[in-house]
Amino acid sequence: MTRAATAIALALVLPLLAVGRAQARVHEHWIAAEPVHWRIAPNGRDAIHGRRLDPLTLRSDTVRYRACTKDFGEPLRRDPGQGIVGPLIRGRAGDRFVVHFMNSDQETGRAHSMHFHGVHYRFGSDGSYIPGFSGKGANVKPGEEHTYEFTAGRDSVGVWSYHDHSPSMESSIAGGLYGALSILRRGERRPDREFVSFLAQFGDYSSINGRAFVGNTPVLRAKVGERVQWDVLTLGDDFHTFHVHGHRWRRPDGVPEDTRTLGPAESFRVRWREDRPGTWLYHCHVESHMMNEMIGIYRVTR
């Protein structure tokens, strides 16, 4: 073969080999637990029922996860729909993750940690407090840091929660110290839009990402034709039934549904391709949660 022909042949073949042996990535994150003065319902009302809310119940001092630049240089900007929830950690099966955690909670002075569902890790990265067994990673004091390492296996595909599992776990989770991990299959197409909705009690209210009532809960957006993935998670004491108007998806066994139940620490992802515009409600269909305010709007435009 001529040199040119060889070069062309290699140029065609090598990328095919690379796809077959696509290399796993290593993702490195810096995430701090930071105190925040949080407003659960900035518009101060239940717009659907025309009811004013008691301002005393709408604010709280709490702690959230905050992504930062390398070595905790600067806090990174937050996505408008993120609410109180920590940064979305994304990757694919086979990837490795290195998460540096810093406890910046000088307000309450409590220890915190990070505990990840769904992924593979050694005990030192478990992050859950077992006196006599667990180490510093389960009880990171204010001002201290710990690095967690884990890998996503083929059995880690899906969406999972991560959250505090230190001795102050109960109050942390009630205050929004949680986030999501989203793991795709190798070669799986990434969605055009990915929404993360944490359904959880927050203070006196049922919240989505720490916000309650329409106008305060995340306003989610997509365009007709886009592929949407919705990650739904819950933590706390209650069961919730996630429902989106105007849409339905299929269960793993192929049966269509438009409402799915989840209990504490459960999570799922659903996908569809948007085919028509509209302003759709998404909410927990447990009546008392919906009325007390686990409800938001999802706008699809052309």
Added chain:
Amino acid sequence: MRRAVLIAAAGLAAATGPAALAAGEPHHPGGTHGGAPAESGPGAPAPAGTLTIGMRGRLFSPSRITVLAGERVTWVNDDSTVHDVGADAGGGFDSGRLAPGASYARVLDAQGTYRYRCTLHRFMSGTIDVFALALAGPSGPVPAGRTATLSGRAPDGTSAVSIEALDVNGGAWRAVAEVPVARDGTFAARPTPARSATYRARAGELSSAPTRVGVAARLTAHPHRMGRASIEVQVSADPAQPGAAAVLQRYDRERFDWRPVARGRLDARSRATLRLRSARRERLRVVLPRGTGGFAPAASPALRVPATS
């Protein structure tokens, strides 16, 4: 197509659009919603007449109420754990243990402030202000020049009460009216305050809780389209509010709320012009988050501005 091994940057947040402000909060206008901020008596978010106190979430709610002497207050344990209700020193009541679902009632006869707490949950406490006379005013500011209706109740045997006012800028209580008490104990007064003022009712030794009546300037706002993509709003206030901050707000459908889009200040003639870049159809209003000279926050009527044709 070959992928190198990467150390990905920190913070893989969902990439769905412009990031929020560093503070993480949507910017929120100070002042009114829908024209009328709620006014209430001293530390009492509960509306007049609330006589039942719940305990859900290990909180007495409402945590502070105002009642008439001789009315019955009922505490209901609508929480899922045991509580009790114990008056602080001198209060003289103690419910003992209340299981979930149980309730406890008490008639408070003497004028005064009663503090109570749950002895099982240290942070759970509440306050009851007992007044021998009850007086309530309008729930929001009253436009300048209009009468404010004050209504109240007096104990049996009272034939008349004196209504006293305290100007917002200080001074002493002064009597403004003497009103008769009906047979059922109710009475009413209709002053026309020139500026925000606080009122109370008195009958001999007895007095009611003070109730604040805010008086707001009347705002008129006229919108005009200027060119293709701009709206100008002329606003003026009467009575004059020179120097008052003025905020142009647009109704944001997605937030179900008014959001600020421009700020200015009323000039010496109590006027201002505020501008917004927009070719779309808009619903706008102007608010004064703080009145000057003792006036309450004010809001103009909502304005509909059609899209650029």
